[in-house]
Amino acid sequence: MAREKSGKKISLQTVERMSLYRKVLEDLHRDGVANVYSHQLAELVRVSPAQLRRDLASFGSFGNISKGYPVYQLILTISRLFGTDTLQNVALIGAGNLGRALLFYRGFEERGFHIAVVFDIDAEKIGRVFAGRRCHHIQDLEAVLPDFGVAMAILACGAQNLQSLVDRLGRAGIRSILNFVPRQIHAVAGMNVENVDFSAKMEKLSFLNRYGTALEFEI
Amino acid sequence: MAREKSGKKISLQTVERMSLYRKVLEDLHRDGVANVYSHQLAELVRVSPAQLRRDLASFGSFGNISKGYPVYQLILTISRLFGTDTLQNVALIGAGNLGRALLFYRGFEERGFHIAVVFDIDAEKIGRVFAGRRCHHIQDLEAVLPDFGVAMAILACGAQNLQSLVDRLGRAGIRSILNFVPRQIHAVAGMNVENVDFSAKMEKLSFLNRYGTALEFEI
DNA sequence: GATGCGCTGTGATTATATTCACAGTAACTC
DNA sequence: GAGTTACTGTGAATATAATCACAGCGCATC
Ligand SMILES: NC(=O)c1ccc[n+]([C@@H]2O[C@H](COP(=O)([O-])OP(=O)(O)OC[C@H]3O[C@@H](n4cnc5c(N)ncnc54)[C@H](O)[C@@H]3O)[C@@H](O)[C@H]2O)c1
Ligand SMILES: NC(=O)c1ccc[n+]([C@@H]2O[C@H](COP(=O)([O-])OP(=O)(O)OC[C@H]3O[C@@H](n4cnc5c(N)ncnc54)[C@H](O)[C@@H]3O)[C@@H](O)[C@H]2O)c1
Secondary structure, three states, X not given: OEEOOOOOEEOHHHXXXXXXXXXXXXHHHHOOOOEEOHHHHHHXXXXXHHHHHHHHHEOEOOOEOOOEEEHXXXXXXXXXXXXXXXXXXXXXXXXXXXXXXXXXXXXXXXXXXXXXXXXXXXXXXXXXXXXXXXXXXXXXXXXXXHHHOOOEEEEOOOOOOHHHHHHHHHHOOOOEEEEOOOOOXXXXXXXXXXXXXXXXXXXXXXXXXXXXXXXXXXX | OEEOOOOOEEOHHHHHHHHHHXXXXXXXXXXXXXXXXXXXXXXXXXXXXXXXXXXXXXXXOOOEOOOEEEHHHHHHHHHHHHOOOOOEEEEEEOXXXXXXXXXXXXXXXXXXXXXEXXXXXXXXXXXXXXXOEEEEEHHHHHHHHHHHOOOEEEEOOOOOOHHHHHHHHHHOOOOEEEEOOOOOOOOOOOOEEEEOOHHHHHHHHHHHHHHOOOOEOOO
């Protein structure tokens, strides 16, 4: 997908694994580890050493040939790759059970994302404050959004008219959407969408329970 | 991974897409559509028609050559593949903000999963009832679990001693874990783990915002 | 019942991802 | 300062996934 100046490509699968690497690197850093070898890090994230080296090499060369990789340095580099070395504001649509759990979740901030504005459609919720953030009416979207400079939105609302909400978000300058609503939505040009579907993960697990990582599969 | 009697393999990526297919098939079914062509379904899930046909063919042949695929039939077949044609009980560990959102979420039941038991460690929560389910103390895990015949657990608890909790779940007969805790856990032999990490999805989106589905990428 | 159309299922092909395996080298030893 | 060790980065090889492209068929039409 993306390309480094030197011409190397970086695949989305690599980017996904990068999140894992960073997560365990944070743990190592907390434990005071300064350097780590590819085989150690690979072991921790359950990936082959060769793959880890290739992933890291795909955006430049960082390993010291006999000390391994510098933990803190690598954390910073990956954060820059993600653009999360500085906190960025995101919008939340829907302050229901899930939306409020997200508002009280501190894990986002730790990873560089700050839910800065909240919107809902339920009159009962407008004006209320959740974890320090006031809930606005969805009809004020265009009026309120520019105050916060957000490029990403999290959808945790109802399923009705979802696509038109997405289109509207696109027109209002949102470039990426994290979608928790179990409906297929279509990105407008230049917009990125990631769906989160717990049930799908459960289905995968259930499939694995039946047919195993191991083999023979009968209908 | 898995193999059909005829010897065909079915890959995990196919299984993941199968969840998508089923989701839009449900929509079609609700709208009264009886049959659908591969190119229509493919368009709805944003996948190539050839891939869709191959995915479906990978667990047997189901398309009528001139009517396309029978919508309802296909829903049933995919459900059987997942083992979600009958409701299965799952356990929830942790009745915090996220855990309670999951308890009140009806989407699981619609997809064949029923959160049947809840465990927490916080004395204040033990004995309380959330969405009809009583919360048990985690120390009673081994005593209570067998009553419910669960093979899958959802982790929405704190991060302390997580791995030993996982090991304990394994010994208590849990075969699959859906893990919301942002720590790397290691499956015991024969156990399957799926991690849900919202922040990782946000990181991916943020990366895409910076470097685009389009190309040139500079450090 | 012959003709044409447009579908599915799949062999063949191409593209992508992963692993192998090793050249090159920093650090450490004596 | 020569020898040894164990690492990284990466071409080459392999494995896996996606796409192409078409044979073969059911159905509609005449
Ligand atoms: N609760 C969960 O654990 C969970 C899990 C997975 C997916 N989801 C999905 O996430 C979404 C939210 O789930 P929930 O449990 O919080 O539901 P909820 O009913 O508790 O909350 C939905 C909130 O969205 C608001 N809303 C509805 N339409 C809106 C709109 N057009 N604009 C702005 N706000 C709007 C509602 O007023 C409500 O406050 C649902 O689509 C659900 O399917 C929830
Ligand atoms: N809230 C979110 O939106 C969100 C999002 C992503 C991930 N997570 C993760 O999910 C987990 C739960 O999040 P939360 O917001 O519900 O936190 P929370 O603090 O509200 O709830 C955690 C609950 O787990 C219980 N608990 C802790 N240790 C336990 C143990 N060993 N056994 C049983 N119960 C135990 C606590 O008593 C508490 O009730 C956390 O690890 C969090 O990082 C949460």
